[in-house]
Amino acid sequence: MDNIFIRLEVEATSICMADEVGLLCGCGEFCGSCAYYTGEKQPLCPGCASHKGRPFWGVCKIYDCIAEHGVEHCGKCEEFPCDSFIDHYEESAPEGQRNAVFRAGLLAYRARHGDVKTLELLRKL
Numbered sequence: 001m002d003n004i005f006i007r008l009e010v011e012a013t014s015i016c017m018a019d020e021v022g023l024l025c026g027c028g029e030f031c032g033s034c035a036y037y038t039g040e041k042q043p044l045c046p047g048c049a050s051h052k053g054r055p056f057w058g059v060c061k062i063y064d065c066i067a068e069h070g071v072e073h074c075g076k077c078e079e080f081p082c083d084s085f086i087d088h089y090e091e092s093a094p095e096g097q098r099n100a101v102f103r104a105g106l107l108a109y110r111a112r113h114g115d116v117k118t119l120e121l122l123r124k125l
Contacts, residue, residue, distance in 0.1 A: 024119070026063060062088050085104065
């Protein structure tokens with residue numbers, strides 16, 4: 001009987017993990033912790049992958065760049081980290097540039113260790 005519960009727990013975790021992988025953005029952000037995704041801020045955003053680089057705030061140049069380079073995320077690009085990536089942050093946010101550097105590290109980790117390990121790391125932060 002214990003084996004059934006363990007198997008169900010593993011299957012539920014796998015399903016949750018698969019949903020969360022879809023929330024990892026190409027720029028290194030994680031929609032699951034975004035206030036617009038969680039509903040803490042308005043308008044409610046369905047996540048970066050669902051609006052194909054055209055969020056409520058305009059056009060995401062990073063999304064377009066990823067598509068042009070044919071990579072899954074910036075960390076897999078031969079030009080990474082480039083100035084376009086490092087300069088992509090919200091200027092009004094005091095931690096903007098620091099966030100870009102943090103995302104660069106996260107994407108380098110993701111490129112080497114994969115989505116699942118990246119999500120595990122994010123849960124620790």
